[in-house]
Amino acid sequence: MVRVKKSVHRRSESKSLTKVRHPLFRGIPTHSPSLWQAYLLTERASRVGFDWPSVVGVLKKLDEEVKELKEAVSSQNRRRMQEEFGDLLFVLVNIARFLRINPEEALRGTLKKFKSRFNYIETSLRKKGKTFQQSSLTEMDRLWEEAKKRQFRG
Numbered sequence: 585m586v587r588v589k590k591s592v593h594r595r596s597e598s599k600s601l602t603k604v605r606h607p608l609f610r611g612i613p614t615h616s617p618s619l620w621q622a623y624l625l626t627e628r629a630s631r632v633g634f635d636w637p638s639v640v641g642v643l644k645k646l647d648e649e650v651k652e653l654k655e656a657v658s659s660q661n662r663r664r665m666q667e668e669f670g671d672l673l674f675v676l677v678n679i680a681r682f683l684r685i686n687p688e689e690a691l692r693g694t695l696k697k698f699k700s701r702f703n704y705i706e707t708s709l710r711k712k713g714k715t716f717q718q719s720s721l722t723e724m725d726r727l728w729e730e731a732k733k734r735q736f737r738g
Contacts, residue, residue, distance in 0.1 A: 608632065619687040622677040630681075639682040642675060649675050697735065704731035 608631075612624045629635065636642050653668040680687040705727040709719055716724070 617688055619673070619677055619691060622674050623681055623687055626674075626678045626681050636682075639679060642679050642682055645675050646672075646679065700735065701728055701731035704728075704734065 608628050609625060612621055612628070614621070626635075636645075649668065649672045653665070653672050656664040656668040659665075677687045680690060705724050706716070708727045708730070709716065709724075
């Protein structure tokens with residue numbers, strides 16, 4: 585991460601981090617959704633200068649994280665895949681912060697859209713007297729595209 589340096593008063597290096605009176609991340613509820621926690625963590629880190637100068641740097645980091653996830657998948661190392669997937673989500677949340685997008689709301693909107701489109705597939709198949717198991721991926725994909733077109737018109 586490239587950091588933008590801001591003037592920040594620092595405590596003596598000899599003091600332990602655990603003895604700092606006002607930890608930067610205090611008040612971020614650990615029970616809140618992970619996407620929102622990531623948003624708040626990156627926002628707070630940004631306040632003290634630990635940030636990219638623009639979204640361009642974060643987008644480059646996204647490319648790096650996608651590459652690392654692909655490598656982890658190739659290695660079939662479950663622990664590494666999970667770690668790299670988490671890193672990818674984290675950088676996506678950081679992009680959301682730069683764009684002033686609430687990641688929870690963005691994902692909720694996508695989930696709603698996904699359910700609507702999938703419900704369209706299910707309803708269309710049922711009208712034809714078919715089940716998911718009786719239809720091909722090609723047929724379901726065609727219905728998915730129909731659902732997308734209907735959403736854009738509606």
